[in-house]
Amino acid sequence: MKELDQIKTRLAKVSASEFIELEAFVAQLGQRRSVEVALEHRSKATSACLRCGDADIARWGRSKAGTQRFKCRSCKATFGATNNTPFFRLRNRQLWARYLGLMGQHVPLWRLQKDHGLPLSIPTLHRWRHRFLSTLTVEPVQPLAGMIEADEKFFRTSFKGSRGWKRKNPPQIRRSRRRGNAEVRALGDQQVPTLTAVDRSGAIHQARLSDMKHDTIVSTMSPWVESDSIICSDGNDAYAKVARATGCEHIKAKVKNCNTTQGNTAGLSIGRIDAYHRDVENLVNRRCMGVSTRYLMNYFGWARRITQHRPFGGDLLAEMLAA
Ligand SMILES: [Zn+2]
Secondary structure (H helix, E strand, C coil), X not given: CHHHHHHHHHHCCCCHHHHHHHHHHHHHHHHHXXXXXXXXXXXXXXXXXXXXXXXXXXXXXXXXXXXXEEEECCCCCXXXXXXXXXXXXXXXXXXXXXXXXXXXXXCCHXXXXXXXXXXXXXXXXXXXXXXXXXXHHCCCCCCECCEEEEEEEEEECCCCCCCCCCCCCCCCCCCCCCCCCCCCCCCHHHEEEXXXXXXXXXXXXXXXXXXXXXXXXXXXXXXXXXXXXXXXXCCCHHHHHHHHHHCCEEEECCECCECCCCCCCCCCCCHHHHHHHHHHHHHHHHHCCCCCHHHHHHHHHHHHHHHCCCCCHHHHHHHHCCC
């Protein structure tokens, strides 16, 4: 206690510029401890081997960064608190919460370096982004219910960042290009179809489709939907099939300036999904200036979390490390 009092007395005497430096130091320390605490909780809750499930595990020292490690007496596997989390073998844990906090908005990677002073290389910042985003692509367990809107959207197939052309192994038979539109609209290998469905509670389900066949749409969307709901779409027959398969009603959306749609006296539209698709498109095509198709669903996950106003930063970190 006496030591703490001495620190306080000394702190009261520091200059303004020193105070600013200390403030940043203490904030960083707090973030580092929050990771430590979350990892310690996870360690405490570890009761079985992550590989074989056997409960006969022993404490096995601590990692260099200080987390408890375990060894399974049955299969001899060793593991720690970051196994099966996006933080596995990720260094600089004092920066995790801050990085996750900055993901609440879209900040270009180079700005994370230049404006926010994250002392990491662009490839590392990129790897972190996709490690973290990949956890946001998991579809919610809660099914959609009530008034459901569904629609598909195409994105241009992209191999952004691919070294294929330089390595004489191009992923597509065409010239490499910096940016540009698909040469033919809606052509199989140049456009990627995606499917999104939302309900009035704000729940969002989304998936990348292998093709636009009705069977594909039915098998993808049916598990998302609770029976006795109403599915509203632009009128694609695939959604009528989804409705039949799930015991729902299908209604064709009201189109702008057109009141002639039969059976839609309530004037239902797919405005929510249109707005959401505009947000995703804005993130993918404008703010990120196109993203590689292999990462497309990561950006969908990101857009969903932003749209639903769910927290980033320390809260997201705690979610990811939840035991
Ligand atoms: Zn084991």
